[in-house]
Amino acid sequence: MAALRAVARAAERGVIVRRVVAALAAFACVPVLVAALAAFPRVPLLAAALAAFVSAPGFAAAPAVPGSPAPAAPQLLLNLDQFDASKKVVLLPNGEHLAYIDMGDPKGLPVVLIHGYTDNARDWVPLIPYLNKHYRLIVVDLRGHGRSDKPECCYAKIDFAYDVKLLLDSLHIQKADIVGHSLGSMISQVLAEQWPQRVRKLILIASTGGPRPGTVPKKPEYDFAAEIRKLQEPIDPDSPFMIEWWASPTPVNEEFIRRQRRDAANIPLAVWLAVLEQGANPADLQSTLPKLKAPTLLIWGSKDPIMEEEVRQSLRAALPAAKVKIFEGLGHNPFWEEPEAVAKAINGFLDAP
Numbered sequence: 001m002a003a004l005r006a007v008a009r010a011a012e013r014g015v016i017v018r019r020v021v022a023a024l025a026a027f028a029c030v031p032v033l034v035a036a037l038a039a040f041p042r043v044p045l046l047a048a049a050l051a052a053f054v055s056a057p058g059f060a061a062a063p064a065v066p067g068s069p070a071p072a073a074p075q076l077l078l079n080l081d082q083f084d085a086s087k088k089v090v091l092l093p094n095g096e097h098l099a100y101i102d103m104g105d106p107k108g109l110p111v112v113l114i115h116g117y118t119d120n121a122r123d124w125v126p127l128i129p130y131l132n133k134h135y136r137l138i139v140v141d142l143r144g145h146g147r148s149d150k151p152e153c154c155y156a157k158i159d160f161a162y163d164v165k166l167l168l169d170s171l172h173i174q175k176a177d178i179v180g181h182s183l184g185s186m187i188s189q190v191l192a193e194q195w196p197q198r199v200r201k202l203i204l205i206a207s208t209g210g211p212r213p214g215t216v217p218k219k220p221e222y223d224f225a226a227e228i229r230k231l232q233e234p235i236d237p238d239s240p241f242m243i244e245w246w247a248s249p250t251p252v253n254e255e256f257i258r259r260q261r262r263d264a265a266n267i268p269l270a271v272w273l274a275v276l277e278q279g280a281n282p283a284d285l286q287s288t289l290p291k292l293k294a295p296t297l298l299i300w301g302s303k304d305p306i307m308e309e310e311v312r313q314s315l316r317a318a319l320p321a322a323k324v325k326i327f328e329g330l331g332h333n334p335f336w337e338e339p340e341a342v343a344k345a346i347n348g349f350l351d352a353p
Contacts, residue, residue, distance in 0.1 A: 089148075111179060189207070304332045
């Protein structure tokens with residue numbers, strides 16, 4: 001036990017090991033190990049140490065409990081290579097090249113999908129097959145991400161939102177439903193506030209209302225922003241931080257996550273930091289939320305470690321007419337973990353009168 005605690009303490013400023021603890025709990029011969037690791041909720045995923053533990057003499061898997069199969073990641077129903085290859089690039093009037101995918105029913109209801117920080121259009125691959133077939137899906141790579149331009153500036157929420165507005169102009173789409181995730185949800189808020197005539201309905205996944213005026217923001221359980229500021233180039237896609245950045249409390253397709261980490265590692269560090277400081281800062285959201293009038297659905301996973309209850313409540317309070325759907329046991333990316341269930345909520349909201 002003392003040795004295990006020493007290993008845990010040595011990994012200061014690490015990442016959460018809930019997944020390690022859960023995996024080790026399946027081994028009946030190591031309850032002491034599980035208890036020791038559980039006592040340190042912020043140590044890294046020490047792959048080498050774990051490999052040593054599981055290869056040690058006497059470390060054997062307990063028999064499977066009848067009727068309790070290990071949970072499996074949802075199967076991806078889209079080919080990742082074909083999806084990535086289907087991107088188009090348009091030159092916007094502001095000089096930026098924006099990559100996007102236009103798929104589904106070309107005459108259908110336009111639905112714009114806006115991904116989160118350090119993700120790209122592939123963010124939506126787990127969800128798309130479960131969305132109703134009569135939608136015309138416009139799936140964007142935000143500036144600084146994916147195949148879109150990565151300029152020296154500018155990465156405020158209004159810059160991202162204006163890009164999306166210009167993309168709608170170029171596609172001759174006058175009005176659309178907007179679905180945004182995390183950073184994409186904040187961009188979606190700004191789009192609906194500044195150009196309300198362009199937004200029919202709004203869905204905000206893993207979103208925030210920011211801190212209430214006059215309050216001191218609560219220190220997060222895990223300070224991702226502080227860890228991002230410590231990054232150095234070249235960014236290692238398989239580092240403990242990057243693994244935790246894409247962690248989920250339930251299984252997600254490993255190849256999908258591997259590609260997400262790889263593409264994020266290829267984003268210039270200057271862009272990571274610019275988006276963090278300019279676009280991902282929620283401090284200014286409260287002042288403009290009264291302008292948001294579109295019918296809105298708010299979706300969260302109950303175990304989201306980034307958008308904690310305080311900032312969820314600030315958004316619910318600012319949008320009292322919004323519908324709310326909480327997915328129990330899911331994390332920051334609920335549409336990766338249970339895409340069919342999340343799609344059912346999205347379809348029902350968008351198709352409702």
